[in-house]
Amino acid sequence: MGFFDALFGRTKIPEGKTDQLFALSTALLDLETRLDSTFAGQAAIILRTVDNSGYESLEKDVQQILTLGGKDMPVTAHHVDDQQGYRWIVFEGKDPEDVINALHLTADMLKQAGYGDSLLAAMFAFTPSWYLIYTYRRAAFYPFVPQLSHRRDQAREFRIAQTLKPFMPIEKDPERWYALWDPPL
Template structure:
């Protein structure tokens, strides 16, 4: 995973020290109305992909919690068609990667996974939820990232050569202000670079 530096640094330890508010998993549901505004005002639609990133711990209780999450994901695939894959990146961080054309199902599945980890006492291991959007008229993907250490969303719009489209990020911030719990401090708009240009951050 080509993640700017390492996820532990950018979304973990540093953000935990500087955290201004505790994350509320119900903030995830803000996306179910925000995406409608994005489509109406900016022509962005859900790309059908989302992911949850969390750090692991070597314990039986954690393994049991992950097994319960996997059971929830399997049930979700049967009921809603949400396809889920779990994998570990090169830094040892866990990703739940979801695919579903129904955006609300993506949000609900991530929320269930988050609540399950919290119920087992591993809420502190949660790092980020990432939602992908695209503009049909362009080959352009944008992301909304929810930082569990900051309890807020921020936009990420990658371009080729590990450059960011700051203008589009600011436009997204402006349009979604009032609908999402936004990160006001742009110093915490951490990029999540993929290994391969044009792919998702979790790939």
């Protein structure tokens, strides 16, 4: 924040931090063995909606890169705008490493194009029916276990967090474990 920003009370939204995403790659084996969970083949980046042609061009570039990756990165991506006004870039692929790499590459492209402050979170689907959410601004993960009627299994969330804590950065404040209901994953 610059001098005039401080003087006039303006705050700048920090850019998202993407490098901690790779902690998930190293924790995948622990997820399978300690939690009996597997990657469900889907992940997403959640963004504040951006309305301009530069952003649409960037989405086309992402599609092109994933298409060019072909056999090396067999991941598909599409975007969904939800009812709350957020944009989801949804990635699908069998190999979690490929999906993590595609997601990280896309987040870095967004940052380089000036949309780093629009990055909110990344969400990874696991079976049986839970999600791991990465908050870009806090560079930490937290579990989300939805149940029917927009309720959460908080006991299971705490068990998952405690299991993963030695292997990846877990958000320390459970008040910041925001629910992302009805994800398009």
